[in-house]
Protein backbone atom coordinates (compact mmCIF):
# COMPACT_ATOMS: atom_id res chain seq x y z
CA UNK A 1 0.00 0.00 0.00
CA UNK A 2 3.04 2.28 0.41
CA UNK A 3 1.53 4.82 2.75
CA UNK A 4 3.70 7.77 3.69
CA UNK A 5 5.23 7.99 7.16
CA UNK A 6 2.86 9.27 9.81
CA UNK A 7 -0.31 8.04 8.13
CA UNK A 8 -2.05 4.81 8.96
CA UNK A 9 -5.22 2.94 8.12
CA UNK A 10 -8.02 4.01 10.47
CA UNK A 11 -9.27 1.30 12.80
CA UNK A 12 -12.70 1.16 11.18
CA UNK A 13 -13.83 -1.83 13.22
CA UNK A 14 -12.74 -0.39 16.52
CA UNK A 15 -14.10 3.15 16.43
CA UNK A 16 -17.62 4.28 17.25
CA UNK A 17 -20.02 4.67 14.33
CA UNK A 18 -20.24 8.42 14.87
CA UNK A 19 -16.52 8.77 14.40
CA UNK A 20 -16.33 6.99 11.06
CA UNK A 21 -15.05 9.44 8.44
CA UNK A 22 -16.58 8.75 5.03
CA UNK A 23 -15.12 11.89 3.47
CA UNK A 24 -11.40 11.15 3.41
CA UNK A 25 -10.21 10.53 -0.17
CA UNK A 26 -7.15 8.72 1.14
CA UNK A 27 -9.36 5.68 1.62
CA UNK A 28 -9.30 5.40 -2.17
CA UNK A 29 -5.71 6.56 -2.57
CA UNK A 30 -4.46 3.78 -0.28
CA UNK A 31 -7.29 1.41 -1.11
CA UNK A 32 -8.44 0.76 2.45
CA UNK A 33 -12.12 1.62 1.94
CA UNK A 34 -13.49 -1.95 1.94
CA UNK A 35 -13.57 -2.29 5.71
CA UNK A 36 -15.27 1.08 6.21
CA UNK A 37 -18.14 0.32 3.87
CA UNK A 38 -18.46 -3.28 5.04
CA UNK A 39 -19.03 -2.03 8.59
CA UNK A 40 -21.48 0.63 7.45
CA UNK A 41 -23.48 -1.89 5.42
CA UNK A 42 -23.65 -4.21 8.39
CA UNK A 43 -24.25 -1.83 11.26
CA UNK A 44 -25.26 1.57 10.00
CA UNK A 45 -26.43 1.46 6.37
CA UNK A 46 -27.76 5.03 6.58
CA UNK A 47 -24.95 6.91 8.26
CA UNK A 48 -24.74 10.55 9.30
CA UNK A 49 -21.48 12.44 9.40
CA UNK A 50 -21.95 15.82 11.07
CA UNK A 51 -18.62 17.27 10.09
CA UNK A 52 -16.40 17.03 6.99
CA UNK A 53 -14.55 19.35 4.58
CA UNK A 54 -17.73 19.28 2.50
CA UNK A 55 -20.05 19.83 5.47
CA UNK A 56 -22.48 17.37 7.04
CA UNK A 57 -23.84 14.53 4.90
CA UNK A 58 -25.59 11.16 4.97
CA UNK A 59 -24.07 8.01 3.47
CA UNK A 60 -26.19 5.27 1.91
CA UNK A 61 -24.25 2.05 1.47
CA UNK A 62 -26.59 -0.87 0.69
CA UNK A 63 -27.46 -1.76 -2.91
CA UNK A 64 -31.23 -1.85 -2.36
CA UNK A 65 -31.34 1.45 -0.47
CA UNK A 66 -29.35 3.14 -3.24
CA UNK A 67 -31.79 1.86 -5.85
CA UNK A 68 -34.79 2.97 -3.76
CA UNK A 69 -33.38 6.49 -3.59
CA UNK A 70 -32.55 6.55 -7.30
CA UNK A 71 -36.19 5.72 -8.00
CA UNK A 72 -37.56 8.51 -5.84
CA UNK A 73 -36.29 11.58 -7.65
CA UNK A 74 -39.02 13.74 -6.12
CA UNK A 75 -37.71 13.28 -2.60
CA UNK A 76 -34.05 12.94 -3.54
CA UNK A 77 -33.23 15.75 -5.90
CA UNK A 78 -30.14 16.03 -8.11
CA UNK A 79 -30.24 19.81 -7.69
CA UNK A 80 -28.26 21.89 -6.93
CA UNK A 81 -25.37 19.47 -7.38
CA UNK A 82 -24.45 15.80 -7.61
CA UNK A 83 -21.07 16.50 -6.03
CA UNK A 84 -20.74 16.64 -2.24
CA UNK A 85 -19.69 20.26 -2.58
CA UNK A 86 -22.25 22.81 -3.72
CA UNK A 87 -21.41 24.70 -6.89
CA UNK A 88 -20.20 28.27 -6.66
CA UNK A 89 -22.95 30.71 -7.57
CA UNK A 90 -20.68 32.45 -10.08
CA UNK A 91 -20.45 29.46 -12.39
CA UNK A 92 -23.42 27.21 -12.59
CA UNK A 93 -23.12 25.28 -15.81
CA UNK A 94 -26.40 23.77 -16.88
CA UNK A 95 -25.85 20.06 -16.78
CA UNK A 96 -28.76 17.70 -16.91
CA UNK A 97 -26.97 15.33 -14.56
CA UNK A 98 -27.76 17.95 -11.90
CA UNK A 99 -31.38 18.56 -12.93
CA UNK A 100 -34.68 16.95 -12.00
CA UNK A 101 -37.59 16.04 -14.27
CA UNK A 102 -39.03 17.39 -16.43
CA UNK A 103 -36.07 19.60 -17.42
CA UNK A 104 -33.61 16.72 -17.01
CA UNK A 105 -35.60 14.47 -19.32
CA UNK A 106 -35.93 17.10 -22.06
CA UNK A 107 -32.22 17.90 -22.03
CA UNK A 108 -31.10 14.30 -21.92
CA UNK A 109 -33.43 13.28 -24.73
CA UNK A 110 -32.07 16.14 -26.80
CA UNK A 111 -28.45 14.97 -26.67
CA UNK A 112 -28.84 11.23 -26.18
CA UNK A 113 -28.68 10.60 -29.91
CA UNK A 114 -25.00 11.55 -30.03
CA UNK A 115 -24.12 8.34 -28.22
CA UNK A 116 -26.86 6.16 -29.67
CA UNK A 117 -25.60 2.76 -30.82
CA UNK A 118 -26.15 3.66 -34.46
CA UNK A 119 -23.64 6.51 -34.13
CA UNK A 120 -21.29 4.36 -32.10
CA UNK A 121 -20.94 2.00 -35.05
CA UNK A 122 -19.64 4.96 -37.05
CA UNK A 123 -17.02 5.63 -34.37
CA UNK A 124 -15.99 2.02 -33.85
CA UNK A 125 -13.54 1.68 -36.74
CA UNK A 126 -11.75 4.92 -35.85
CA UNK A 127 -11.53 4.03 -32.19
CA UNK A 128 -10.11 0.63 -33.10
CA UNK A 129 -7.51 2.26 -35.32
CA UNK A 130 -6.37 4.58 -32.50
CA UNK A 131 -6.29 1.70 -30.06
CA UNK A 132 -4.09 -0.37 -32.37
CA UNK A 133 -1.70 2.56 -32.86
CA UNK A 134 -1.34 3.02 -29.13
CA UNK A 135 -0.81 -0.68 -28.40
CA UNK A 136 1.64 -1.17 -31.25
CA UNK A 137 3.80 1.68 -30.00
CA UNK A 138 4.28 0.21 -26.51
CA UNK A 139 7.80 -0.84 -25.52
CA UNK A 140 8.61 -4.54 -25.50
CA UNK A 141 9.84 -6.36 -22.41
CA UNK A 142 10.59 -3.27 -20.41
CA UNK A 143 8.44 -1.63 -17.75
CA UNK A 144 6.33 1.37 -18.71
CA UNK A 145 3.49 3.31 -17.10
CA UNK A 146 0.21 1.83 -18.42
CA UNK A 147 -1.73 4.85 -17.09
CA UNK A 148 0.33 7.29 -19.11
CA UNK A 149 0.99 5.30 -22.27
CA UNK A 150 -2.31 3.47 -22.58
CA UNK A 151 -5.20 4.64 -20.40
CA UNK A 152 -4.53 8.36 -20.51
CA UNK A 153 -3.27 8.51 -24.04
CA UNK A 154 -6.07 6.38 -25.40
CA UNK A 155 -8.96 8.17 -23.65
CA UNK A 156 -7.54 11.52 -24.72
CA UNK A 157 -7.31 10.30 -28.31
CA UNK A 158 -10.79 8.85 -28.12
CA UNK A 159 -12.23 12.09 -26.78
CA UNK A 160 -10.47 14.04 -29.51
CA UNK A 161 -11.83 11.58 -32.05
CA UNK A 162 -15.40 11.89 -30.74
CA UNK A 163 -15.32 15.69 -30.89
CA UNK A 164 -13.00 15.80 -33.92
CA UNK A 165 -11.01 18.13 -31.67
CA UNK A 166 -7.82 19.60 -33.20
CA UNK A 167 -5.36 16.74 -32.79
CA UNK A 168 -2.35 18.80 -31.65
CA UNK A 169 -4.47 20.42 -28.92
CA UNK A 170 -6.01 17.22 -27.65
CA UNK A 171 -4.27 17.21 -24.26
CA UNK A 172 -6.36 20.22 -23.33
CA UNK A 173 -9.40 17.96 -23.16
CA UNK A 174 -7.87 15.79 -20.47
CA UNK A 175 -6.58 18.83 -18.64
CA UNK A 176 -10.01 20.46 -18.57
CA UNK A 177 -11.65 17.29 -17.43
CA UNK A 178 -9.11 16.73 -14.66
CA UNK A 179 -9.50 20.25 -13.36
CA UNK A 180 -13.23 20.10 -13.34
CA UNK A 181 -13.26 17.15 -10.96
CA UNK A 182 -10.36 18.17 -8.73
CA UNK A 183 -11.62 20.78 -6.34
CA UNK A 184 -9.21 21.13 -3.42
CA UNK A 185 -11.96 20.26 -0.95
CA UNK A 186 -12.39 16.68 -2.15
CA UNK A 187 -8.77 15.92 -2.92
CA UNK A 188 -7.19 16.33 0.50
CA UNK A 189 -5.75 19.60 -0.70
CA UNK A 190 -4.08 18.24 -3.82
CA UNK A 191 -6.48 19.72 -6.39
CA UNK A 192 -6.97 23.12 -7.98
CA UNK A 193 -8.37 26.33 -6.54
CA UNK A 194 -11.75 27.55 -7.71
CA UNK A 195 -10.40 30.55 -9.65
CA UNK A 196 -8.01 28.40 -11.64
CA UNK A 197 -10.78 25.97 -12.51
CA UNK A 198 -13.08 28.76 -13.66
CA UNK A 199 -10.33 30.24 -15.80
CA UNK A 200 -9.85 26.95 -17.62
CA UNK A 201 -13.54 26.31 -18.09
CA UNK A 202 -13.87 29.71 -19.69
CA UNK A 203 -11.04 28.81 -22.07
CA UNK A 204 -12.76 25.52 -22.82
CA UNK A 205 -16.03 27.26 -23.64
CA UNK A 206 -14.22 29.67 -25.92
CA UNK A 207 -12.52 26.90 -27.86
CA UNK A 208 -15.69 24.86 -28.27
CA UNK A 209 -17.65 27.93 -29.35
CA UNK A 210 -15.04 28.60 -32.04
CA UNK A 211 -15.26 25.00 -33.21
CA UNK A 212 -19.05 25.20 -33.35
CA UNK A 213 -18.95 28.28 -35.58
CA UNK A 214 -16.20 26.88 -37.80
CA UNK A 215 -18.26 23.76 -38.40
CA UNK A 216 -21.71 25.27 -38.66
CA UNK A 217 -22.69 25.15 -42.29
CA UNK A 218 -19.23 24.35 -43.65
CA UNK A 219 -20.93 21.69 -45.72
CA UNK A 220 -18.37 19.02 -44.84
CA UNK A 221 -19.46 15.41 -44.59
CA UNK A 222 -18.03 14.62 -41.22
CA UNK A 223 -19.09 12.89 -38.10
CA UNK A 224 -18.43 14.21 -34.62
CA UNK A 225 -20.34 15.13 -31.47
CA UNK A 226 -20.45 18.84 -32.29
CA UNK A 227 -21.88 18.18 -35.74
CA UNK A 228 -24.35 15.72 -34.27
CA UNK A 229 -25.61 18.48 -31.96
CA UNK A 230 -25.86 20.86 -34.91
CA UNK A 231 -27.73 18.35 -37.03
CA UNK A 232 -30.57 17.74 -34.60
CA UNK A 233 -33.50 20.20 -34.41
CA UNK A 234 -33.52 19.91 -30.60
CA UNK A 235 -29.93 21.06 -30.24
CA UNK A 236 -29.09 22.96 -33.43
CA UNK A 237 -28.97 26.33 -31.63
CA UNK A 238 -27.42 25.16 -28.41
CA UNK A 239 -24.40 27.43 -28.79
CA UNK A 240 -26.68 30.45 -28.20
CA UNK A 241 -27.11 29.33 -24.61
CA UNK A 242 -23.47 29.10 -23.48
CA UNK A 243 -24.17 27.65 -20.04
CA UNK A 244 -26.16 24.82 -21.56
CA UNK A 245 -23.71 24.21 -24.40
CA UNK A 246 -20.78 24.23 -21.99
CA UNK A 247 -22.69 22.09 -19.52
CA UNK A 248 -23.29 19.42 -22.11
CA UNK A 249 -19.76 19.55 -23.49
CA UNK A 250 -18.35 19.27 -19.98
CA UNK A 251 -20.64 16.35 -19.22
CA UNK A 252 -19.44 14.53 -22.31
CA UNK A 253 -15.77 15.29 -21.61
CA UNK A 254 -15.78 14.56 -17.90
CA UNK A 255 -18.27 11.70 -18.15
CA UNK A 256 -16.11 9.84 -20.61
CA UNK A 257 -12.64 10.66 -19.38
CA UNK A 258 -11.58 9.51 -15.90
CA UNK A 259 -14.21 6.82 -15.88
CA UNK A 260 -13.09 5.02 -19.00
CA UNK A 261 -9.42 5.78 -18.32
CA UNK A 262 -9.51 4.23 -14.88
CA UNK A 263 -11.42 1.20 -16.09
CA UNK A 264 -8.64 0.66 -18.64
CA UNK A 265 -6.10 0.58 -15.84
CA UNK A 266 -8.29 -1.35 -13.43
CA UNK A 267 -8.72 -4.17 -15.92
CA UNK A 268 -4.97 -4.81 -16.02
CA UNK A 269 -4.74 -4.83 -12.24
CA UNK A 270 -7.67 -7.24 -11.80
CA UNK A 271 -6.53 -9.66 -14.49
CA UNK A 272 -3.17 -9.79 -12.72
CA UNK A 273 -4.79 -10.34 -9.32
CA UNK A 274 -6.96 -13.10 -10.79
CA UNK A 275 -4.80 -15.00 -13.29
CA UNK A 276 -7.47 -17.70 -13.60
CA UNK A 277 -9.82 -15.14 -15.13
CA UNK A 278 -7.09 -13.98 -17.50
CA UNK A 279 -6.67 -17.59 -18.64
CA UNK A 280 -10.41 -17.94 -19.20
CA UNK A 281 -10.77 -14.87 -21.36
CA UNK A 282 -7.68 -15.82 -23.37
CA UNK A 283 -9.24 -19.17 -24.07
CA UNK A 284 -12.60 -17.70 -24.92
CA UNK A 285 -12.53 -14.11 -26.22
CA UNK A 286 -16.34 -14.18 -26.43
CA UNK A 287 -16.16 -13.45 -22.71
CA UNK A 288 -14.72 -9.98 -23.36
CA UNK A 289 -18.06 -8.12 -23.16
CA UNK A 290 -18.97 -9.70 -19.84
CA UNK A 291 -15.43 -9.15 -18.58
CA UNK A 292 -15.83 -5.47 -19.46
CA UNK A 293 -18.97 -5.26 -17.30
CA UNK A 294 -17.16 -6.98 -14.46
CA UNK A 295 -14.19 -4.61 -14.75
CA UNK A 296 -16.56 -1.66 -14.53
CA UNK A 297 -18.25 -3.09 -11.44
CA UNK A 298 -15.00 -4.01 -9.75
CA UNK A 299 -13.47 -0.60 -10.44
CA UNK A 300 -16.56 1.56 -9.81
CA UNK A 301 -14.79 4.60 -11.29
CA UNK A 302 -17.34 7.04 -9.84
CA UNK A 303 -17.70 5.89 -6.23
CA UNK A 304 -20.68 8.10 -5.42
CA UNK A 305 -23.28 10.62 -6.49
CA UNK A 306 -25.06 13.00 -4.17
CA UNK A 307 -28.74 13.82 -3.79
CA UNK A 308 -30.48 16.45 -1.68
CA UNK A 309 -33.74 15.83 0.21
CA UNK A 310 -36.71 17.96 -0.79
CA UNK A 311 -38.73 17.03 2.32
CA UNK A 312 -38.32 15.29 5.67
CA UNK A 313 -38.08 11.59 4.99
CA UNK A 314 -37.54 8.37 6.89
CA UNK A 315 -35.22 5.80 5.42
CA UNK A 316 -34.55 2.45 7.04
CA UNK A 317 -35.56 3.90 10.38
CA UNK A 318 -33.39 7.02 10.11
CA UNK A 319 -35.02 10.43 9.89
CA UNK A 320 -33.45 12.69 7.30
CA UNK A 321 -34.51 16.32 7.33
CA UNK A 322 -35.34 18.37 4.27
CA UNK A 323 -32.36 19.97 2.57
CA UNK A 324 -29.73 17.44 3.67
CA UNK A 325 -27.02 15.93 1.49
CA UNK A 326 -27.43 12.22 0.84
CA UNK A 327 -24.50 10.41 -0.73
CA UNK A 328 -25.16 7.21 -2.68
CA UNK A 329 -22.07 5.02 -2.42
CA UNK A 330 -22.18 2.96 -5.62
CA UNK A 331 -18.80 1.54 -4.71
CA UNK A 332 -20.34 0.06 -1.58
CA UNK A 333 -23.51 -1.19 -3.28
CA UNK A 334 -21.33 -2.95 -5.85
CA UNK A 335 -19.73 -4.99 -3.05
CA UNK A 336 -22.96 -5.66 -1.13
CA UNK A 337 -23.20 -9.44 -0.78
CA UNK A 338 -26.95 -9.19 -0.22
CA UNK A 339 -27.21 -8.63 -3.98
CA UNK A 340 -23.82 -9.37 -5.53
CA UNK A 341 -22.68 -12.96 -5.09
CA UNK A 342 -19.06 -13.29 -3.91
CA UNK A 343 -18.52 -9.56 -4.44
CA UNK A 344 -14.80 -9.60 -3.71
CA UNK A 345 -14.13 -12.00 -6.55
CA UNK A 346 -13.34 -10.59 -9.96
CA UNK A 347 -15.48 -13.09 -11.83
CA UNK A 348 -15.93 -12.55 -15.56
CA UNK A 349 -18.62 -15.19 -15.98
CA UNK A 350 -20.67 -13.74 -13.16
CA UNK A 351 -24.40 -14.37 -13.64
CA UNK A 352 -26.23 -11.10 -14.41
CA UNK A 353 -22.87 -9.41 -14.80
CA UNK A 354 -24.49 -6.22 -16.13
CA UNK A 355 -26.40 -5.78 -12.85
CA UNK A 356 -24.14 -3.33 -11.07
CA UNK A 357 -24.32 0.24 -9.85
CA UNK A 358 -21.24 1.68 -11.55
CA UNK A 359 -23.48 3.44 -14.06
CA UNK A 360 -25.97 4.43 -11.36
CA UNK A 361 -29.65 3.62 -11.81
CA UNK A 362 -32.95 5.17 -12.80
CA UNK A 363 -33.39 8.28 -14.88
CA UNK A 364 -29.80 9.45 -14.39
CA UNK A 365 -28.27 6.12 -15.33
CA UNK A 366 -25.13 6.81 -17.33
CA UNK A 367 -25.97 8.02 -20.81
CA UNK A 368 -22.54 7.02 -22.14
CA UNK A 369 -22.55 3.44 -20.88
CA UNK A 370 -22.64 1.86 -24.32
CA UNK A 371 -19.81 4.06 -25.53
CA UNK A 372 -17.70 3.24 -22.48
CA UNK A 373 -18.28 -0.47 -22.90
CA UNK A 374 -17.39 -0.29 -26.58
CA UNK A 375 -14.09 1.48 -25.88
CA UNK A 376 -13.12 -1.09 -23.26
CA UNK A 377 -14.21 -4.00 -25.42
CA UNK A 378 -12.04 -2.78 -28.30
CA UNK A 379 -9.06 -2.27 -25.99
CA UNK A 380 -9.24 -5.84 -24.71
CA UNK A 381 -9.97 -7.38 -28.10
CA UNK A 382 -6.83 -5.76 -29.46
CA UNK A 383 -4.65 -6.18 -26.37
CA UNK A 384 -5.33 -9.90 -25.95
CA UNK A 385 -4.55 -10.52 -29.61
CA UNK A 386 -1.19 -8.79 -29.39
CA UNK A 387 0.19 -9.51 -25.98
CA UNK A 388 1.00 -12.93 -24.69
CA UNK A 389 1.74 -11.41 -21.31
CA UNK A 390 0.51 -8.22 -19.62
CA UNK A 391 2.20 -8.08 -16.25
CA UNK A 392 1.90 -5.58 -13.43
CA UNK A 393 5.52 -5.18 -12.30
CA UNK A 394 5.25 -2.64 -9.48
CA UNK A 395 2.92 -1.09 -6.94
CA UNK A 396 0.08 0.88 -8.59
CA UNK A 397 -0.45 4.45 -7.40
CA UNK A 398 -4.05 5.53 -6.91
CA UNK A 399 -5.95 8.78 -7.26
CA UNK A 400 -6.56 10.86 -4.15
CA UNK A 401 -10.09 12.04 -4.89
CA UNK A 402 -13.38 11.29 -3.17
CA UNK A 403 -15.28 11.53 -6.44
CA UNK A 404 -12.98 9.37 -8.54
CA UNK A 405 -11.50 5.93 -8.04
CA UNK A 406 -8.58 5.47 -10.28
CA UNK A 407 -4.88 5.12 -10.90
CA UNK A 408 -2.17 7.69 -11.43
CA UNK A 409 0.59 5.19 -12.15
CA UNK A 410 0.69 1.53 -13.08
CA UNK A 411 4.02 -0.11 -13.96
CA UNK A 412 3.42 -2.81 -16.57
CA UNK A 413 5.47 -5.00 -18.88
CA UNK A 414 4.04 -6.62 -21.98
CA UNK A 415 5.34 -9.46 -24.15
CA UNK A 416 4.13 -9.78 -27.71
CA UNK A 417 3.17 -13.01 -29.42
CA UNK A 418 5.95 -14.19 -31.71
CA UNK A 419 4.43 -14.73 -35.13
CA UNK B 420 -51.37 -20.53 -23.39
CA UNK B 421 -50.31 -17.02 -24.32
CA UNK B 422 -48.22 -16.72 -27.47
CA UNK B 423 -45.76 -13.87 -27.55
CA UNK B 424 -44.50 -12.58 -30.87
CA UNK B 425 -41.29 -10.55 -30.94
CA UNK B 426 -40.69 -8.54 -34.11
CA UNK B 427 -37.09 -7.46 -34.61
CA UNK B 428 -36.18 -4.12 -36.10
CA UNK B 429 -35.36 -5.88 -39.39
CA UNK B 430 -38.87 -7.31 -39.50
CA UNK B 431 -38.03 -10.89 -38.61
CA UNK B 432 -40.42 -12.53 -36.16
CA UNK B 433 -40.19 -15.10 -33.37
CA UNK B 434 -43.18 -16.65 -31.65
CA UNK B 435 -42.70 -18.21 -28.25
CA UNK B 436 -44.97 -19.55 -25.54
CA UNK B 437 -45.32 -17.33 -22.51
CA UNK B 438 -44.93 -18.75 -19.00
CA UNK B 439 -47.30 -17.35 -16.42
CA UNK B 440 -45.35 -15.21 -13.96
CA UNK B 441 -42.47 -14.36 -16.29
CA UNK B 442 -42.14 -10.89 -17.77
CA UNK B 443 -41.81 -10.35 -21.52
CA UNK B 444 -38.19 -9.43 -20.87
CA UNK B 445 -37.54 -12.72 -19.06
CA UNK B 446 -39.38 -14.59 -21.79
CA UNK B 447 -37.16 -13.08 -24.45
CA UNK B 448 -33.99 -13.94 -22.54
CA UNK B 449 -35.19 -17.46 -21.82
CA UNK B 450 -35.66 -18.10 -25.55
CA UNK B 451 -32.54 -16.19 -26.66
CA UNK B 452 -34.63 -13.64 -28.54
CA UNK B 453 -32.18 -10.80 -29.26
CA UNK B 454 -32.91 -7.09 -29.00
CA UNK B 455 -33.49 -6.76 -25.25
CA UNK B 456 -30.48 -5.98 -23.07
CA UNK B 457 -32.11 -5.77 -19.63
CA UNK B 458 -29.06 -4.30 -17.91
CA UNK B 459 -30.83 -3.97 -14.56
CA UNK B 460 -32.43 -7.39 -14.59
CA UNK B 461 -36.01 -6.20 -14.40
CA UNK B 462 -36.06 -3.36 -11.91
CA UNK B 463 -37.34 -0.67 -14.28
CA UNK B 464 -34.18 1.29 -13.56
CA UNK B 465 -32.17 0.91 -16.78
CA UNK B 466 -34.62 1.26 -19.64
CA UNK B 467 -32.77 -1.22 -21.86
CA UNK B 468 -35.78 -3.50 -22.35
CA UNK B 469 -37.79 -0.93 -24.30
CA UNK B 470 -40.39 -2.36 -26.67
CA UNK B 471 -43.46 -1.28 -28.62
CA UNK B 472 -46.65 -3.19 -27.94
CA UNK B 473 -48.35 -3.76 -31.28
CA UNK B 474 -51.14 -6.15 -30.40
CA UNK B 475 -52.53 -6.99 -26.98
CA UNK B 476 -55.61 -6.99 -24.82
CA UNK B 477 -55.77 -4.32 -22.16
CA UNK B 478 -52.57 -4.36 -20.13
CA UNK B 479 -52.16 -2.85 -16.68
CA UNK B 480 -50.94 0.72 -17.19
CA UNK B 481 -47.27 1.54 -16.58
CA UNK B 482 -46.47 2.71 -13.05
CA UNK B 483 -44.68 5.96 -12.31
CA UNK B 484 -41.19 4.43 -12.41
CA UNK B 485 -41.78 2.84 -15.81
CA UNK B 486 -43.27 6.09 -17.09
CA UNK B 487 -40.22 7.99 -15.85
CA UNK B 488 -37.82 5.64 -17.65
CA UNK B 489 -39.83 5.68 -20.86
CA UNK B 490 -39.78 9.48 -20.71
CA UNK B 491 -36.04 9.39 -21.46
CA UNK B 492 -36.27 7.46 -24.71
CA UNK B 493 -35.78 9.65 -27.76
CA UNK B 494 -37.63 6.96 -29.74
CA UNK B 495 -40.59 6.77 -27.35
CA UNK B 496 -43.99 6.12 -28.94
CA UNK B 497 -47.51 5.91 -27.54
CA UNK B 498 -47.20 2.13 -27.34
CA UNK B 499 -43.76 2.15 -25.67
CA UNK B 500 -43.37 -0.14 -22.68
CA UNK B 501 -40.60 -1.72 -20.64
CA UNK B 502 -40.68 -5.43 -21.38
CA UNK B 503 -39.67 -6.23 -17.81
CA UNK B 504 -42.84 -4.63 -16.49
CA UNK B 505 -45.30 -6.68 -18.54
CA UNK B 506 -46.06 -9.96 -16.79
CA UNK B 507 -47.60 -12.92 -18.52
CA UNK B 508 -50.74 -13.71 -16.52
CA UNK B 509 -53.22 -16.56 -16.50
CA UNK B 510 -55.51 -16.45 -19.51
CA UNK B 511 -53.72 -13.46 -21.02
CA UNK B 512 -54.41 -12.86 -24.72
CA UNK B 513 -51.61 -13.31 -27.26
CA UNK B 514 -49.33 -10.32 -27.50
CA UNK B 515 -47.08 -8.90 -30.20
CA UNK B 516 -44.22 -6.53 -29.42
CA UNK B 517 -41.80 -4.81 -31.75
CA UNK B 518 -38.23 -4.17 -30.61
CA UNK B 519 -36.38 -0.92 -31.27
CA UNK B 520 -33.35 -0.64 -33.53
CA UNK B 521 -31.16 -0.63 -30.44
CA UNK B 522 -31.42 -0.33 -26.68
CA UNK B 523 -29.68 2.55 -24.92
Ligand code: HEM
Nearest residue numbers: 096097255256259260358359360361364365366367368372
Ligand atom coordinates in the same frame (compact mmCIF):
# COMPACT_ATOMS: atom_id res chain seq x y z
C1 HEM C 1 -16.87 3.25 -17.34
C2 HEM C 1 -17.23 4.44 -17.71
C3 HEM C 1 -18.33 5.26 -17.05
C4 HEM C 1 -18.84 5.19 -15.79
C5 HEM C 1 -18.45 4.23 -14.67
C6 HEM C 1 -19.86 6.21 -15.69
C7 HEM C 1 -20.63 6.43 -14.55
C8 HEM C 1 -21.70 7.30 -14.48
C9 HEM C 1 -22.54 7.49 -13.31
C10 HEM C 1 -22.36 6.79 -11.98
C11 HEM C 1 -23.49 8.40 -13.62
C12 HEM C 1 -24.59 8.92 -12.70
C13 HEM C 1 -25.69 7.91 -12.59
C14 HEM C 1 -26.69 8.20 -11.52
O1 HEM C 1 -26.71 9.30 -10.94
O2 HEM C 1 -27.51 7.31 -11.25
C15 HEM C 1 -23.25 8.80 -14.99
C16 HEM C 1 -24.00 9.72 -15.66
C17 HEM C 1 -23.65 10.20 -16.91
N1 HEM C 1 -22.62 9.77 -17.72
FE1 HEM C 1 -21.35 8.25 -17.33
N2 HEM C 1 -19.94 6.87 -16.87
C18 HEM C 1 -19.02 6.33 -17.74
C19 HEM C 1 -18.78 6.72 -19.03
C20 HEM C 1 -19.42 7.76 -19.67
C21 HEM C 1 -19.14 8.20 -21.00
C22 HEM C 1 -18.14 7.58 -21.96
C23 HEM C 1 -19.92 9.27 -21.23
C24 HEM C 1 -19.92 10.10 -22.48
C25 HEM C 1 -20.89 10.18 -23.29
C26 HEM C 1 -20.76 9.48 -20.05
C27 HEM C 1 -21.74 10.44 -19.92
C28 HEM C 1 -22.63 10.53 -18.86
C29 HEM C 1 -23.72 11.49 -18.81
C30 HEM C 1 -24.09 12.50 -19.86
C31 HEM C 1 -24.38 11.28 -17.58
C32 HEM C 1 -25.59 12.02 -17.03
C33 HEM C 1 -26.84 11.20 -17.16
C34 HEM C 1 -28.07 11.81 -16.55
O3 HEM C 1 -27.99 12.56 -15.58
O4 HEM C 1 -29.17 11.56 -17.08
N3 HEM C 1 -20.41 8.54 -19.13
N4 HEM C 1 -22.16 8.11 -15.49
Ligand code: FES
Nearest residue numbers: 459461463466503
Ligand atom coordinates in the same frame (compact mmCIF):
# COMPACT_ATOMS: atom_id res chain seq x y z
S1 FES D 1 -34.65 -4.61 -17.49
FE1 FES D 1 -34.00 -2.70 -16.75
S2 FES D 1 -35.73 -1.51 -17.09
FE2 FES D 1 -36.41 -3.41 -17.77
